[in-house]
Amino acid sequence: MKPTTNVHGTGLLLGSAGVLLRGPSGAGKSVLALSLLDRWEARGWPALLIADDRVDILETAGGLAMQAPDQLTGLIELRGRGIISRPHVATAPLHLIVDMVPDMIRMLEEDELRTELAGVTLARAPVPFGSVISVHHQLLLVAQAIAELGTN
Structure with missing residues (x-):
């Protein structure tokens, strides 16, 4: 598999759902990622980090996959603490893109x-920055988007 592109984001495998969190620096991607990992782990569900900050997107026969750049595998920044390690996997399929957005939209259009990423249409969940809504509300939005995938 050859990388099609390197994106700014955080890749996770939550259960069988591959999730890519995208957004500008400081949007809260890493805190949301750590919170999602903790939530899945607390329920006894598989929860693995792919990479934080940069993720390689690969074309596969079944769609797209995420791969950790070698130097970032299993590492994530926890602001106020530094770079920490989490259980990880090097590659996972991509099913859902979570876009960190600056505003809350009450009712979304379909x-x-x-x-679309690399010519492939994917499910998307717009999730407001942590400065706009609580991390608990963010978790609910992502969990609902994953449930609607039907992968878990």
Whole structure:
């Protein structure tokens, strides 16, 4: 598999769902990622980090996959603490893109729940920054988007 692109984001495998968190620096991707990992682990479900900050996107026969750049495998930044390690996997399929957004939209249009990456249409969950809503609300939005995938 050859990388098609390297994106700014955080890749996770939550159960069988591959999730890519995208957004600008400081949007809260890493805190949300750590919170998602903790939530899945607390329920006894598989929860693995792919990479934080940069993720390689690969074309596969079944769609797209995420791969950790070698130097970032299993590492994530916890602001106020530094770089920490989490259980990880080097590669996982990509099913859902979580876009960190600056505003809360109360009722989304159907077309806002899909996005395209490398020519592939994927499910999308717009999730407001942590400065806009609580991490608990963010978790609910991501968990609902994953449930609607039907992968777990």
